Structures are given as structure tokens and as C-alpha cells.
Amino acid sequence: MSEEIDITQLETSEIFELIQDDLYDGLADEVVASVKELLKRGLSPYEVLTKGLVAGMDVVGVDFRDGILFVPEVLMAAKAMKAGMEILRPLLAETGAPQIGTMVIGTVKGDIHDIGKNLVAMMMEGGGFNVINLGINVDADTFIKAIQEHKPDILGMSALLTTTMPYMGVVINTLKEQNLRDKVIVLVGGAPLNDAFAEEIGADSYCRDAAIAVETAKKLIAIKRGELAGD
Amino acid sequence: MSDSPNPGDDYCQIALMPSGRRGRVKRGTNLLKAAQELGVELESICGGRQTCLKCQVIVEDGYFPKHGITSAASHLSPLTTRELEFNQNQRLEGRRLACAAEVLGDLLITVPEESQARKQIIAKAASDRIMEINPAIRQVYVVVTPPELGDTRGDWERLADALREQWGISQPTIDIKALPTLQTALREGDFAVTVTLWQESEILRVQPGYREGAYGLAIDVGSTTVVAHLCDLRTGAVLATEASMNTQVRYGEDLMSRVSYATSEAQGLARLNRAVIQVINDLAERAAKTAGLALEDIVDVVIVANPVMHHILLGINPKELGGAPFALALDSALDLKAREIGISLHPSARLHILPLIAGHVGADNVAVQIAEAPHEQDEMTLIVDVGTNAEIVLGNRQQVLVASSPTGPAFEGAQITHGQRAAPGAVERVRIDPLTLEPKIRIIGYEDWIEPGMAKDLPADVRATGICGSGIIEAIAEMYLAGVINASGLFEEAAADKTWRVRYHGRTGEYVLVDSDLTATGAPIVVNQNDVRAIQLAKAALYAGTKLLMAHRKVERVDKVILAGAFGSYISPLHAMVLGLIPDCDLERVVAVGNAAGDGARFALLNRDLRLKAVELARWVQHISTPLESSFQDEFVAALNIPHARDPFPHLAAIIPQPVLQNQASRGHNRVRNRMRS
Numbered sequence: 001m002s003e004e005i006d007i008t009q010l011e012t013s014e015i016f017e018l019i020q021d022d023l024y025d026g027l028a029d030e031v032v033a034s035v036k037e038l039l040k041r042g043l044s045p046y047e048v049l050t051k052g053l054v055a056g057m058d059v060v061g062v063d064f065r066d067g068i069l070f071v072p073e074v075l076m077a078a079k080a081m082k083a084g085m086e087i088l089r090p091l092l093a094e095t096g097a098p099q100i101g102t103m104v105i106g107t108v109k110g111d112i113h114d115i116g117k118n119l120v121a122m123m124m125e126g127g128g129f130n131v132i133n134l135g136i137n138v139d140a141d142t143f144i145k146a147i148q149e150h151k152p153d154i155l156g157m158s159a160l161l162t163t164t165m166p167y168m169g170v171v172i173n174t175l176k177e178q179n180l181r182d183k184v185i186v187l188v189g190g191a192p193l194n195d196a197f198a199e200e201i202g203a204d205s206y207c208r209d210a211a212i213a214v215e216t217a218k219k220l221i222a223i224k225r226g227e228l229a230g231d
Numbered sequence: 232m233s234d235s236p237n238p239g240d241d242y243c244q245i246a247l248m249p250s251g252r253r254g255r256v257k258r259g260t261n262l263l264k265a266a267q268e269l270g271v272e273l274e275s276i277c278g279g280r281q282t283c284l285k286c287q288v289i290v291e292d293g294y295f296p297k298h299g300i301t302s303a304a305s306h307l308s309p310l311t312t313r314e315l316e317f318n319q320n321q322r323l324e325g326r327r328l329a330c331a332a333e334v335l336g337d338l339l340i341t342v343p344e345e346s347q348a349r350k351q352i353i354a355k356a357a358s359d360r361i362m363e364i365n366p367a368i369r370q371v372y373v374v375v376t377p378p379e380l381g382d383t384r385g386d387w388e389r390l391a392d393a394l395r396e397q398w399g400i401s402q403p404t405i406d407i408k409a410l411p412t413l414q415t416a417l418r419e420g421d422f423a424v425t426v427t428l429w430q431e432s433e434i435l436r437v438q439p440g441y442r443e444g445a446y447g448l449a450i451d452v453g454s455t456t457v458v459a460h461l462c463d464l465r466t467g468a469v470l471a472t473e474a475s476m477n478t479q480v481r482y483g484e485d486l487m488s489r490v491s492y493a494t495s496e497a498q499g500l501a502r503l504n505r506a507v508i509q510v511i512n513d514l515a516e517r518a519a520k521t522a523g524l525a526l527e528d529i530v531d532v533v534i535v536a537n538p539v540m541h542h543i544l545l546g547i548n549p550k551e552l553g554g555a556p557f558a559l560a561l562d563s564a565l566d567l568k569a570r571e572i573g574i575s576l577h578p579s580a581r582l583h584i585l586p587l588i589a590g591h592v593g594a595d596n597v598a599v600q601i602a603e604a605p606h607e608q609d610e611m612t613l614i615v616d617v618g619t620n621a622e623i624v625l626g627n628r629q630q631v632l633v634a635s636s637p638t639g640p641a642f643e644g645a646q647i648t649h650g651q652r653a654a655p656g657a658v659e660r661v662r663i664d665p666l667t668l669e670p671k672i673r674i675i676g677y678e679d680w681i682e683p684g685m686a687k688d689l690p691a692d693v694r695a696t697g698i699c700g701s702g703i704i705e706a707i708a709e710m711y712l713a714g715v716i717n718a719s720g721l722f723e724e725a726a727a728d729k730t731w732r733v734r735y736h737g738r739t740g741e742y743v744l745v746d747s748d749l750t751a752t753g754a755p756i757v758v759n760q761n762d763v764r765a766i767q768l769a770k771a772a773l774y775a776g777t778k779l780l781m782a783h784r785k786v787e788r789v790d791k792v793i794l795a796g797a798f799g800s801y802i803s804p805l806h807a808m809v810l811g812l813i814p815d816c817d818l819e820r821v822v823a824v825g826n827a828a829g830d831g832a833r834f835a836l837l838n839r840d841l842r843l844k845a846v847e848l849a850r851w852v853q854h855i856s857t858p859l860e861s862s863f864q865d866e867f868v869a870a871l872n873i874p875h876a877r878d879p880f881p882h883l884a885a886i887i888p889q890p891v892l893q894n895q896a897s898r899g900h901n902r903v904r905n906r907m908r909s
Contacts, residue, residue: 066737066738066739067739067760067761067764068721068738068739068760070719070720070721070764070767070871071868071871072719072868072869072871072872072876073719075868109554109555110553110554110555111554111555112555112856112858112859113637113858114858114863114864115863115864115867115868118864136555136858137555160637161487161553161554162483162487162488162490162491163487163490163491163494163550163553163554164553164554167554191639192487
């Protein structure tokens with residue numbers, strides 16, 4: 001399967017398709033080339049982001065959710081996305097394009113599992129979010145400070161141990177004490193969690209995997225911004 | 232109101248421990264039948280006539296959040312007249328006869344080991360090794376001066392003087408429980424006694440006249456299984472090896488859920504502690520019985536355990552082990568009396584507990600190192616102790632490194648669609664013909680390979696019940712070798728064109744491993760995409776941990792791989808390597824050693840110098856916390872591929888394609904595109 005494609009000869013719609021294919025295959029250089037070509041043709045950075053990169057990562061997300069893509073492929077895709085994003089980010093800021101959203105994410109205190117949380121962070125970036133990754137073993141104070149500083153739409157917390165997951169409840173209670181709970185949508189995830197646990201500790205939603213986290217984040221932000229009515 | 236009745240009303244949830252099997256049965260079902268339906272065979276000689284008392288079960292009381300079940304004695308039909316009679320004769324002790332009870336509500340049932348028709352097989356008998364017998368305990372025969380007027384010394388002081396004179400024991404002491412027997416023994420023996428001596432200093436037992444016989448127990452307390460070896464301390468002979476499920480399983484399947492239970496339930500720690508002490512006492516009794524001994528003949532015990540089990544055993548709340556930084560209450564070796572933690576042997580019996588290394592690396596790992604002695608090798612030796620929490624040891628006489636790796640329970644059959652523990656009926660071996668993609672399997676409890684279509688030629692009770700850890704490893708490795716899945720773990724659509732066994736639910740594939748006529752349930756046993764993913768995650772954690780240790784030790788390859796753990800002895804080295812669970816190595820140099828922790832405990836029981844060696848080792852070995860290593864994520868992701876994204880496996884060159892090194896630039900030129908449009 002060796003073919004050279006001259007993207008300057010392609011229709012704009014074909015380049016959008018190509019970006020999606022190249023993201024899927026984790027081809028960073030190709031994604032960058034296509035992003036540049038589209039910008040050269042005068043498309044807005046926001047359109048390139050949403051119709052190209054975010055749309056492409058949606059496909060990746062669906063296939064990850066269905067078990068067709070696995071962690072290595074998703075990471076490659078996310079890296080390719082990031083390469084494209086680096087070109088777009090300054091332009092998006094210049095043009096005052098609408099923000100998809102900001103997320104603060106971390107693995108809670110006592111827990112040093114990193115990879116699943118990083119995967120969520122990357123998929124969220126892939127979904128167009130600005131992500132502040134606080135790392136592992138994050139205590140309530142650190143979460144609070146990050147929320148005060150970055151004013152995110154989403155707080156994501158991860159725990160992989162039955163012994164550390166109760167700390168998510170501690171963070172949420174601290175948010176309430178600081179009158180910050182209504183300011184952020186709280187998403188939680190990790191192997192031992194479930195919907196009932198998320199509800200019990202007062203999170204907005206449990207997300208089974210990274211793809212669902214992106215879907216849920218977008219849906220809940222839309223509801224919050226009044227773009228969607230109902231549940 | 233809906234006019235169709237809620238179907239849930241007619242069904243009850245039942246979970247059976249320790250197998251963990253669960254499901255719904257119709258209200259009113261006989262409990263013996265219900266257990267059968269759920270795949271748990273109970274012993275029954277009388278065939279349900281409430282006569283043989285073999286099908287006794289325990290109804291657990293209370294709410295069990297892990298199962299979402301509220302269980303109560305009243306969720307079974309009332310006691311029958313026969314049961315009431317048996318209760319009066321103290322023959323049931325509060326248990327129910329499964330054959331006498333009907334299911335009326337949700338239940339969590341514990342099936343005691345003696346009631347299980349298909350008892351678990353766990354560990355092979357202790358391995359034979361050459362070692363010096365130098366136990367902490369020996370017996371000495373002493374002749375004591377009888378008392379006479381004018382000798383105001385007490386009997387103990389005269390015995391102590393005799394020990395000094397005849398045996399050179401300078402400062403003997405006597406255990407408080409042995410003291411009351413002293414005067415009688417001296418007189419019964421006509422002032423000649425056999426003294427049982429611990430570490431050349433403390434007297435545990437005084438027996439009249441000349442006696443022979445001092446016995447000890449070596450115990451490995453695992454989170455799933457507890458194994459005990461009863462040894463003759465003089466000859467080193469293993470007189471009995473007994474194994475049992477750790478009954479703590481009912482409070483939580485894995486270690487962390489037990490930590491949660493100990494932390495969150497008021498009586499949690501006490502219950503966990505009682506459960507494991509009870510298991511140890513039962514094992515001691517069984518071992519003594521097998522060897523034709525009395526419990527009182529056992530005078531020394533060595534226990535090894537992982538940190539959580541260790542703490543619970545000592546009555547220490549394992550709370551701190553539930554999260555980083557995983558602080559141990561103590562890591563030193565302990566010398567105690569068995570009675571101090573509730574173990575009932577000889578009243579003065581000693582207890583030695585080996586030291587620990589770190590929050591996730593316990594005395595069991597120290598025991599593995601005592602047994603396999605990587606610190607005495609010139610060769611670079613890798614020891615992988617596979618379990619829910621795998622421990623990895625790498626090194627030689629220059630330096631030994633250790634790490635723990637959270638593999639999760641997939642290797643024990645959990646999280647696998649048709650996974651189960653290693654027990655009769657479990658698929659343990661798999662071969663897939665690369666041309667026809669037809670499978671053949673071996674199941675535990677039956678000697679021969681079983682192929683599709685053989686159902687009519689097999690005894691009726693030879694049917695597959697699920698896939699155990701070694702079976703799933705072979706199944707996935709064989710699926711890869713046969714092209715059913717590719718190196719990324721994805722099902723190959725091309726395989727579906729070759730055989731009906733590869734079939735798709737929506738966009739995700741599965742492989743039919745056992746046809747319905749060869750299974751106990753009558754439904755086929757399959758391996759699906761999620762199962763492949765679960766095993767990829769587990770094996771990647773293990774391999775990544777190994778690679779980090781290799782990087783620390785600055786080695787590119789290992790000379791020898793030792794697979795330890797009860798499960799390790801059943802893994803096929805070839806398949807483990809094809810899967811990428813262990814690094815490349817000469818297959819001849821990959822060995823399974825079984826329960827090495829139990830062996831190490833036995834060595835420490837029989838040789839007191841090894842107890843000192845263990846203390847030295849625990850300090851000398853360097854612990855690496857793999858999740859904190861910056862390259863862990865990179866190594867983990869690369870190890871998800873089968874066998875690996877970039878590491879070559881030259882020893883497998885004849886059977887698997889070697890990785891083609893691709894950098895980003897060359898990929899770009901070729902514009903490799905894989906996306907399948909749906």
C-alpha cells in the first residue's frame with residue numbers, strides 16, 4: 001500500500017477525509033501537512049479543528065469504545081492530533097474562536113495509576129479540549145487550586161483502587177465547602193467504579209472509558225450552556 | 232401500571248463462594264439444583280434424601296455490596312424436620328442441607344470445601360531440593376540431679392544447670408506454658424527428660440525420658456490460596472502438604488477490596504483475621520492427621536505472606552497499604568509464639584515470620600528468593616511470580632532488583648468472559664490448527680486432548696466449564712499464531728472467511744473455542760475481543776515491569792526465566808513468550824517452579840541460617856517502584872502488542888514474524904493506511 005498523495009490536487013472535502021484517515025493511522029506529519037494546506041486555502045482554524053481533527057478523533061473514539069482500536073493506536077492518533085493542534089492553537093486564540101472547553105484532570109491522592117488517566121487526557125485534547133493534567137496522587141487542595149486558577153468546565157478524577165476511590169468524594173465535598181461544586185462538571189473513572197458510586201459521591205457522571213468521557217463531557221457542557229434542553 | 236408482571240419477581244440472585252459463580256434461579260428452586268445450575272457441584276451420596284449430610288452450605292447474613300445481594304437465612308425455606316433433628320445432635324452446626332432448602336430470596340452461599348464435589352487443585356507437592364537441615368529447634372536428652380534436702384534450687388534451676396553442664400546451654404529460659412509441666416515430666420522420667428530447645432536458648436517442651444519427634448509447619452498465606460507443608464524438623468522430610476482456599480475471599484476477591492473491607496467495616500479486620508487464622512488451624516489439623524501426628528507435636532511454624540495478608544494475620548489494619556506511599560507497619564522478621572496470633576499447636580510452639588521488602592513486596596517474595604536464590608547465580612535470572620499482583624525479581628550475585636506489577640486478576644480467569652479458576656472442567660491447554668482454525672483442548676481432570684465432535688465418545692461428566700489462566704494464555708497465543716487475531720490484538724476479518732468459529736457481534740469479533748456439546752452449560756465457550764484486551768493489559772504490565780528492571784540493571788537480555796506461583800507451573804513457556812508475557816530467552820531456560828514461596832517458607836523452617844539470610848536479602852535487594860518510572864507508560868504501551876511492538880524475539884524466529892522497525896518518516900513515505908471504513 002504505497003502511494004504518494006499530492007494534497008494540493010485534492011478537493012477540500014477530500015482533505016478533511018484524509019485528515020480523518022491519517023489521524024486514525026497516527027500519521028502526524030501527514031495531519032500537519034493537511035492542516036497547513038486547508039489553512040492556506042483560507043479555511044478558518046475553527047473549521048479545520050472541528051471538521052478535521054475533532055471529527056477524526058470522534059471516529060477513533062468510537063472504534064476504541066468498540067474494542068477495534070486499542071491503547072497504542074489511540075495514543076498514536078492522539079499524538080497526530082496534538083501535532084495538528086499545535087499549528088491551530090495560536091490561530092484559534094487570535095481569531096477568538098469559540099472554546100470547546102477546559103478540563104482539569106488527575107489521579108486522586110494515594111493512587112499512582114497514571115496511564116488510564118493520561119489516555120482520557122489525550123482523548124479530551126483530541127476532542128478539542130484544553131486539558132490541565134495534574135498527574136497522580138493529587139490531593140483536594142491541589143485540585144481546588146487548579147480549579148480556581150484555570151476555571152475549567154470539567155473536573156476529571158481517576159482512581160484504580162477500591163481503597164483510593166473514596167477520596168473522590170472527599171474532593172467533591174471540598175468543592176462544595178469552597179462553593180465551587182456548581183462551577184464544574186465532575187466526571188469520574190477507573191476500573192473499580194460504577195454509576196452507583198459516582199452518584200453516591202455526588203459526581204455528575206461515571207465514564208467507563210476515554211471515548212465515553214469525551215462524549216459525556218461534550219453533552220454535559222452543552223446542557224450547561226443551555227444548548228440542549230432536558231436530561 | 233404495566234399489565235405484564237415483572238419477570239424479575241420470579242427469580243432470585245444467588246452467588247456461591249468461594250467459586251464466585253453467580254446467577255439467577257427461579258424462586259422455589261431446590262438449592263442443590265440451583266447450585267448445579269450455576270455450575271457448582273455439591274457432594275451428595277444420598278442423592279438429595281437429607282441423609283448423607285454431605286451437601287452442607289453456609290448462608291451468609293447481611294448486605295454484600297460486591298455482589299449487590301442482601302442475603303439472609305430467611306431467604307431459604309424453613310428448616311425441615313430432618314434438619315432440626317440433625318441440629319439437635321450437633322451434626323449441622325447451623326449449616327443448611329442444600330437438598331432440603333428452597334430458594335425464596337437473594338442469597339450469598341458459602342460452600343465449605345468438604346461439601347464441594349469437585350475440590351480445587353492448587354499446588355503440586357513440595358519439590359525436592361538439596362539443603363542443609365539446621366532447624367531452629369532441636370531436642371536434647373538431659374539427666375537432672377534429683378532434689379534432696381539441702382539443695383534449695385528449684386526443679387527449673389536444676390534443669391538449667393544440667394543443660395549448662397551437659398549441653399553447654401549458657402542462659403536457658405523456659406516458655407511460660409512449658410513451666411507447669413516441668414515437675415511432672417521430671418518425676419515421670421525419673422529425672423531424665425527430653426527437652427525441646429529453640430535457638431539453643433528457650434525450652435518449649437519437657438518430655439519424660441527419651442523422646443524423638445519435633446515437627447514444624449511452613450505456611451504460605453496467599454490471598455486466594457493458603458498452603459501448608461508439615462515437616463519433620465530432624466530429617467527435613469515433608470510429611471504432608473495441604474492447601475485450602477483463603478476464606479477471606481468471601482469478603483473481597485482481590486487484596487484491595489479486602490483492605491477496603493478492613494477499613495470500612497467495623498468488624499472487618501477482625502473477621503478477615505479470624506477467617507485466615509481459622510484456615511491455618513484447619514490446615515494444621517489436616518496436615519497433622521495426614522501425617523498421623525497430634526497438633527501438640529508441632530513446635531515450630533514459619534509463615535510467609537504478601538504485605539496485606541501479613542498485616543491482617545497480625546491484627547494490623549492494612550489501611551496504609553491501600554494507597555500511596557504504601558507504608559508498612561513494620562518490615563522486620565518476627566519471632567513470636569504461634570498462640571499469640573491464635574494458632575493452636577503445641578502451646579509453646581514458635582512462630583517465625585519472614586521480613587518484608589516494600590508495600591507491595593512481602594515475605595512471600597523474600598521466600599521465593601530464598602527458594603530460587605538469584606543472589607547466588609552468575610546468570611542474569613528473571614523470576615516472575617504471577618498472581619493478581621505479580622512480583623518480578625531480576626538479578627544475579629552482583630545485584631538483585633524487585634518490583635511489583637499490578638497485572639489485575641485476568642490471569643486468574645477473572646474479567647474473562649468464560650474465565651474461571653483452575654479447577655476440574657477448566658480449559659487449561661489449547662491448540663489451534665493454523666490451516667483449518669479448528670481447536671483442540673485439554674480440560675483439567677481429563678487426560679487426553681479433546682477435539683470438536685468428540686462429545687459422544689467422552690464420559691458424560693467430561694465437559695468444559697470455563698477457561699482458566701493457563702488456558703486463556705494458550706488460547707490467545709494460539710489465536711495469534713493461527714492468524715485469528717493480529718499483533719495488535721484485533722480479530723482478523725479474513726479469519727471469518729475461513730471458519731465459522733470466528734464470528735462478529737456488530738463490529739467486534741469472537742472465536743468459538745469449545746462447541747456447545749462439549750460444555751457443561753450447553754452454551755459454547757468463546758474468547759472475545761474484550762478477553763484479548765484484558766490479557767493484553769495484564770501481560771503488558773508484567774512485561775513493562777520486567778523491561779524497567781532490565782533497564783535499571785543495564786541488561787538487554789536474561790539468561791534464565793523462572794515462572795513461580797501455583798499458576799506459573801501450568802503456564803506453557805512457549806505460549807507465555809509468544810504472547811509477550813516474558814522477554815525473549817532460550818525456551819529451554821524457562822522453567823516453572825510451582826509454589827516457590829511455600830518452598831522458601833519450608834527452607835526457612837528447616838534451616839535457621841536461611842532466616843538470617845532472608846533478613847539480609849530483604850535489606851540488600853533493591854526495590855523499584857515501576858509506576859513512578861518515567862518510561863513506564865512508554866514500555867507499557869509498547870508491550871501491549873503481541874508479542875511486542877519493537878522488541879525482537881529471536882528464539883521465536885521460526886514461528887512468529889519479527890517486528891519490522893518503522894520510524895515515522897518511513898511510515899510517511901509509504902502512507903500506510905489501515906482505517907477500515909464502517
